[in-house]
Amino acid sequence: MALVYGFEGLDLYVTKLLSTKGNMTNLGILFNELQVGADQEKLILTMGGHYSPDYPVDSVSKNFDWVHIQAYGYHTPLVDNLTAAHVALYDPSSPVNTDYGINEWIKRGLPASQLVLGLAYHRYAWTLVDPNDNGLGAPAKGVAIIDDGKVGYKHIKQYLRSYGVNSVFNSTYVMNYCVIGSFWIVFDDV
Structure with a gap:
C-alpha cells in the first residue's frame, strides 16, 4: 500500500x-x-x-x-x-x-x-488551587483555558502580550511557565 x-x-x-x-x-x-x-x-x-x-x-x-x-x-x-x-x-x-x-x-x-x-507543538495549562502558590509543583485542580488544557505556542505568546505577563525560566527543567490569574501555563520559549 x-x-x-x-x-x-x-x-x-x-x-x-x-x-x-x-x-x-x-x-x-x-x-x-x-x-x-x-x-x-x-x-x-x-x-x-x-x-x-x-x-x-x-x-x-x-x-x-x-x-x-x-x-x-x-x-x-x-x-x-x-x-x-x-x-x-x-x-x-x-x-x-x-x-x-x-x-x-x-x-x-x-x-x-x-x-x-x-517534540510536541502544544503545551498545557493548569488551573491553580491557590493563585499565590504558583511555582513548579504547585497544587492544581485540572485543566485551564480549553477542555484538555492543550495550548499552542502562538496562543501562549498572545496571552503573555495581552495580559502583560512575563514568563519564568526554570533552568533545571529547561522550561518556561507563566501565571495568568489562576492559570498556570508551561511552555518552551525560543
Whole structure:
C-alpha cells in the first residue's frame, strides 16, 4: 500500500500498552517480519516509541532505520494534580524526562544515530488551587483555558502580550511557565 500511494516507507507507532513483557517476543518477531517486507520493497522502516524503551531494543536497532521518541506528555493537567514540566529535558527528582529516556535507549543498545526526538507543538495549562502558590509543583485542580488544557505556542505568546505577563525560566527543567490569574501555563520559549 505504501508504494501504491507513493510513500517511501512505513512508520510504526508502538504504544506502551502493546509493549508488555508478555508481548516482547511477539514484538521482536513482528519487527523482524516488517523489516523483511520493507527490504523486499526497498522501503524505509521507522518506529515511534515511548521516551523510555519498553521494547526489545536489540530488535528495534536491527530492524528500524530510526526511532522517533515521544519526548513529551510526561505530565498533563488531565492526570496530574500538580503543575509540572510537560516536556522536561531534565528532571533531577524523577526519571520521567528526556535526558533519562534517551540515555536508556542508548545504554540498552540503540545507536544515537538512529534516534530522532518527537517534540510536541502544544503545551498545557493548569488551573491553580491557590493563585499565590504558583511555582513548579504547585497544587492544581485540572485543566485551564480549553477542555484538555492543550495550548499552542502562538496562543501562549498572545496571552503573555495581552495580559502583560512575563514568563519564568526554570533552568533545571529547561522550561518556561507563566501565571495568568489562576492559570498556570508551561511552555518552551525560543
